[in-house]
Amino acid sequence: MTVPLGGVPLADHAAVYAALDRAGFTDVWSSEVNGADAFTPLALAAAWQPRLRLGTAIAPVFTRGPGLLAMSAAALAEAAPGRFALGIGASSPVLVDDWNAIPFTEPFRRTRDVLRFLQAALRGETVDGAFGTFAVRRFTLERPPAVPPPVLLAALRPGMLRLAAAEADGVILNWLAADDVSKALAELGGRGPGFEVVARIFVCPTEDAGYARTLGRRLITSYLTVPAYAEFHRWLGRESALGPMWTAWAAGDRRGAGSAVPDEVVDALVLHGSPERCRAEVRRYAKAGVDVPVLALLPTPELTSGGAAALGDLIARLGPAGEERA
Helix, strand or coil: CCCCCCCCCCHHHHHHHHHHHHCCCCEEEECCCCCCCCCHHHHHHHHHHHEEEEEEEEEEECCCCCCCCCHHHHHHHHHHCCCCCEECCCCCHHHHHHHHCCCCCHHCCCHHHHHHHHHHHCCCCCEEEECCCCCEECCCCCCCCCCCCEEEEEEECCCHHHHHHCCCEEEECCCCCCCHHHHHCCCCCCCCCCEEEEEEEEECCCCCCHHHHHHHHHHHHHCCCCCHHHHHHHHHHCCHHHHHHHHHHHCCCHHHHCCCCCCCHHHHHHHHCCHHHHHHHHHHHHHHCEEEEEEECCCCHHHHHHHHHHHHHHHHHCCCCCCHHH
16 A cells, blocks of 8 residues: 555554554555655554555655665664665656756666665665766765665666666556556566566545546646656557647646546546455456555545545455455
């Protein structure tokens, strides 16, 4: 599950993490946009639920210096030895440049360089030298983790996917349909032992299809108009399906862009229906080759009106243990 869950204060997440564990969820993965940072929700989970595995999906490679990113990862790996995976990625110009006042330049090379730095630093090595997009002088972690965390790379198109396969411990996929997974995995080629495929999957567990599609269109126009995601979906073969949306968006017609997204695209990228149906659709990703399907739970009318009890019931029905009750 993606954490923190919307509408629940971080201080109240002890009950959320306990419910996820009871429902059979194995992992909690954070994201970092403009809400909580990537590490704090996982630090709380490390203290409150010692069985859950923790992961960042993702910590951007631009918004922290290489040394600080290594320190944050090492601290969490020490707090949850053997249970933490560090997911990193380029993020986007809006988050990096517009919101953090850091130039978003050469994202592929920066991601590659930070990946190489982190792997050395988290092994406890002294890192000294130039990486291409930055240079580090004699950095050594004061407290290198006894169990260095695996470092996974967020990747969309062939270049980054191949870098992940060649140098990272896994890959993190995002904003793709179950039927798209095979195309992405084909670029990974021969992967090393233990290589993990993680995918974030947007789930809106409501049988109000109109509500789910309206929300899905809003998300799609927010994300898939970002150049990297637009090129990703062109590569996946959605030029004809999403071309009208991109045209309207470029012309400043936000309402028209949303209206131009076909139902079938929304339904493929944002799972909706009963919790049981959503769980079955998530299983399609696993069958396609995703090792860790990570649900990103979207708000629904039922959750808004039902409060904590509705959230607890939903978690129970969405989780693997819910198959025994269904």
